[in-house]
Amino acid sequence: MPKTAEKIITTACNSHCGGSCVLRAHVKDGVITHIETDNSEEPQYRACLRCRAYRQRIYHPDRLLHPLKRVGERGEGKFQQVSWDEALTTVANELKRVKETYGPAAILLRGSGGDIGWLHGWRCVDVLLSMYGGFSQSWASSSYEGGNFATAATYGSFHTRHTRDDLLNSKFIIMWGWDPGNSIQDTNTSWVLARCREAGIPIVCVDPRHTESAAAFAQEWMPIRPSTDAAALVAMAYVIITENLHNKAFLDKYTFGFDKYQDYVLGKEDGQPKTPAWAEAITGSPASAIANLARRYATIKPAAFIAGIAAGRTAFGEQYHRAAMALAAMTGNIGIHGGDPAGRNWTGLLGFPFMRLGRGMNGGPNQVEQNLPPRPYSMVTKGFHAPGHIHIAKIADAILKGKAGGYHSDIKFFYTVNTNYLNQHLNINKIIQALKKLDFYVTHEQFMTPTAKFADIVFPSNTFLERNEITTGEGFPNFGYMKKVVESQGESKSHLQICIELAKKMGIEHYSDLEEEDWLREIAKPSIIPNFDEFREKGFYRVPLKEPVVAFQKEIADPEHNPFPTPSGKIEFYSQRLADMKHPQIPAIPEYIEPWEGPKDPLTKKYPLQLIGSHSKIRALSQNHLVPWLRELVKQSLIINSVDAKARGIKTGDLVRIYNDRGEIIIPAQVTERLIPGVVDIPQGAWYDPDEKGIDRGGCPNVLTLDAMSPGGANVTNTALVQVEKVRD
Numbered sequence: 001m002p003k004t005a006e007k008i009i010t011t012a013c014n015s016h017c018g019g020s021c022v023l024r025a026h027v028k029d030g031v032i033t034h035i036e037t038d039n040s041e042e043p044q045y046r047a048c049l050r051c052r053a054y055r056q057r058i059y060h061p062d063r064l065l066h067p068l069k070r071v072g073e074r075g076e077g078k079f080q081q082v083s084w085d086e087a088l089t090t091v092a093n094e095l096k097r098v099k100e101t102y103g104p105a106a107i108l109l110r111g112s113g114g115d116i117g118w119l120h121g122w123r124c125v126d127v128l129l130s131m132y133g134g135f136s137q138s139w140a141s142s143s144y145e146g147g148n149f150a151t152a153a154t155y156g157s158f159h160t161r162h163t164r165d166d167l168l169n170s171k172f173i174i175m176w177g178w179d180p181g182n183s184i185q186d187t188n189t190s191w192v193l194a195r196c197r198e199a200g201i202p203i204v205c206v207d208p209r210h211t212e213s214a215a216a217f218a219q220e221w222m223p224i225r226p227s228t229d230a231a232a233l234v235a236m237a238y239v240i241i242t243e244n245l246h247n248k249a250f251l252d253k254y255t256f257g258f259d260k261y262q263d264y265v266l267g268k269e270d271g272q273p274k275t276p277a278w279a280e281a282i283t284g285s286p287a288s289a290i291a292n293l294a295r296r297y298a299t300i301k302p303a304a305f306i307a308g309i310a311a312g313r314t315a316f317g318e319q320y321h322r323a324a325m326a327l328a329a330m331t332g333n334i335g336i337h338g339g340d341p342a343g344r345n346w347t348g349l350l351g352f353p354f355m356r357l358g359r360g361m362n363g364g365p366n367q368v369e370q371n372l373p374p375r376p377y378s379m380v381t382k383g384f385h386a387p388g389h390i391h392i393a394k395i396a397d398a399i400l401k402g403k404a405g406g407y408h409s410d411i412k413f414f415y416t417v418n419t420n421y422l423n424q425h426l427n428i429n430k431i432i433q434a435l436k437k438l439d440f441y442v443t444h445e446q447f448m449t450p451t452a453k454f455a456d457i458v459f460p461s462n463t464f465l466e467r468n469e470i471t472t473g474e475g476f477p478n479f480g481y482m483k484k485v486v487e488s489q490g491e492s493k494s495h496l497q498i499c500i501e502l503a504k505k506m507g508i509e510h511y512s513d514l515e516e517e518d519w520l521r522e523i524a525k526p527s528i529i530p531n532f533d534e535f536r537e538k539g540f541y542r543v544p545l546k547e548p549v550v551a552f553q554k555e556i557a558d559p560e561h562n563p564f565p566t567p568s569g570k571i572e573f574y575s576q577r578l579a580d581m582k583h584p585q586i587p588a589i590p591e592y593i594e595p596w597e598g599p600k601d602p603l604t605k606k607y608p609l610q611l612i613g614s615h616s617k618i619r620a621l622s623q624n625h626l627v628p629w630l631r632e633l634v635k636q637s638l639i640i641n642s643v644d645a646k647a648r649g650i651k652t653g654d655l656v657r658i659y660n661d662r663g664e665i666i667i668p669a670q671v672t673e674r675l676i677p678g679v680v681d682i683p684q685g686a687w688y689d690p691d692e693k694g695i696d697r698g699g700c701p702n703v704l705t706l707d708a709m710s711p712g713g714a715n716v717t718n719t720a721l722v723q724v725e726k727v728r729d
């Protein structure tokens, strides 16, 4: 090949971190030599460390470049390279056999984000299997189902977001379990918070960890025990009510059922006034700090309560979200610049209605799902996260128990796309049993992950730098054109291409009548992107906004003509829909419910420490785990307070055992003052790596989490009890 000059190709990324950043890839002779980021006009969409290190991901020696077929025992990790023809034929034959023998409900598809885009990914398989007679599907957002449930109950809408620049209009900001200094919570969020800090806006972080955000942006940190947040929030409501600081005009005009909530808060319902002292005993947060925070939030106007979603991934996560929204309503911080409805905060693709794109391919209805009755206890019955009857936390249970366990189907065939399912879902040791029980398991993968080791066939998928795609970003709304930068490595293919070829083997005609770029044109057609070709060339389209976007502006400015989309037309403290569910742990008003495996569970005698798994700056979920530049930055460790460490004779760097009845991990400890005593953190996403005794040496917290959902469907990643001890050598 003749040598060519280096070119710079502008593209966009969104590796399920929720950012949508601009990348400028330098390419010479078909190889990426350097990746830099946006250097155009402000606001620039500047990429973080992970994408700048992406060269080490795309060219990693462990990249899967060929289809693989299992040769050893399932999970043993022994594979042989096969041709695409053989891999596709094997999968098509197995699909046929399972469908004909057991019916299409025996086929289960689990897809996740991968790269957040509109064409590639699990939707390609969804369309394919819908055209083949349907399939079973899981439900619930891994990230914020508690928030979905609570936001739908309170506001009747998921569109509760302001653009991030609106934080500059706030006079007081609460960051509740939210750490954008560490994890991406939309491109540029940290940049806005840095400007808020410079402008002298007081910021308080409420978190078990003294986070990067607390250190960089906040004036104050209020520590709190995980899974107990609703108690602190209800106590804030107590202070606001008893000190007469609530906005009565707002409550009268815009809300429904405040009186019932007030009765609960004051203890008229159960004889227990929800005082700050009551909350201190539960949360560990000082009563004076709770009261102070409440007073400031109620009197400094406008104030933004940003309710992170991690506290919602707990045993009764929806109550935390409901209680946060109740405070926003009590203080009238809704529908105004500088306020915030405290709805579920991290939105992925669904934040602003004007960011919508067309749906692209359509495989028609999924007949398996269509024939099932609606799910009970769910507020989400339509839209993106609606389908599916097996909760994501219950996939393994469903595979293991099937119809005999009350599930709608006996699962025989498992198809996963864009998920490191075993690593990222709750209770790994149970998942291993489930994966071993399957008739057949196929996945699309870029690397031999702990999950892919269990596959019968692995289809090698390419990366976003090797295909074309569209993504959206929402902190500062922009559309990103993820332009192909280099050819696919080895024999890897895009998700769409894999499915096009699988469709042929399955005898499905007209699976895709368009090429990749034509699909993208179709998808972009109904959007507000004015000129597709310009968008494609430039790599992004910034949505022009005259001023920051405010949620519920219409509903507040003109409530007569713009009722909230709830049954009462108002913001609901009391939800009749929740009351009608008649679930003892789904109260109609926000309430604190004592969590199982919380700080008061009798199990603390055996397992005294609460475990959380924060998201890491060096990974997006479990992605980038193998990238050497990133691994140099942070060593996977158990993060433990010095008090708990000292009691166990543990020093930084010592190997420690972290265990409960579900499993065991051995990794080094990192002793700190920046996490409260009684809590330990194993940053999530490190790859599960069992030794010969089945003890995980990789440090994956899901060895220890319980495969449970909250009553409202939250993925319970941050409620689990463990014990820690030093490994004696």
Ligand SMILES: Nc1nc2c(c(=O)[nH]1)N[C@H]1C(S)=C(S)[C@@H](COP(=O)(O)OP(=O)(O)OC[C@H]3O[C@@H](n4cnc5c(=O)[nH]c(N)nc54)[C@H](O)[C@@H]3O)O[C@H]1N2
Pocket (backbone or CB within 6 Å): 016, 017, 018, 142, 143, 144, 176, 177, 178, 179, 182, 183, 184, 185, 206, 207, 208, 209, 211, 224, 225, 226, 227, 228, 229, 308, 309, 310, 311, 312, 314, 346, 612, 613, 614, 615, 616, 617, 618, 619, 620, 621, 622, 685, 718
């Ligand atoms: N770099 C990077 N960015 C990411 C991701 C990533 O893996 N890496 N993941 C992306 C995805 S998919 C998602 S869903 C989001 C996740 O975003 P989050 O869920 O917000 O991220 P976490 O780090 O889990 O949690 C945020 C903070 O909540 C605290 N926390 C944990 N449990 C509790 C609790 O019970 N109460 C309170 N008050 N605080 C608690 C943690 O200590 C942490 O500081 O981030 C996205 N962005």
Ligand SMILES: Nc1nc2c(c(=O)[nH]1)N[C@H]1C(S)=C(S)[C@@H](COP(=O)(O)OP(=O)(O)OC[C@H]3O[C@@H](n4cnc5c(=O)[nH]c(N)nc54)[C@H](O)[C@@H]3O)O[C@H]1N2
Pocket (backbone or CB within 6 Å): 015, 016, 112, 113, 114, 115, 142, 143, 144, 313, 417, 418, 419, 420, 421, 424, 425, 444, 445, 446, 447, 449, 461, 462, 463, 464, 613, 614, 615, 620, 621, 622, 623, 684, 701, 702, 705, 717, 718
């Ligand atoms: N303990 C604990 N567990 C958690 C969480 C937690 O806070 N604590 N967080 C939960 C949350 S919020 C989430 S969203 C889930 C996420 O869970 P997953 O979505 O399962 O996590 P990822 O690591 O993103 O897995 C994506 C996988 O797809 C593969 N892949 C295949 N094709 C492609 C492709 O085309 N592009 C990309 N980018 N990847 C591809 C990647 O190599 C990777 O292995 O994890 C959940 N698990």
Ligand SMILES: [Mo]
Pocket (backbone or CB within 6 Å): 142, 143
């Ligand atoms: Mo997530």
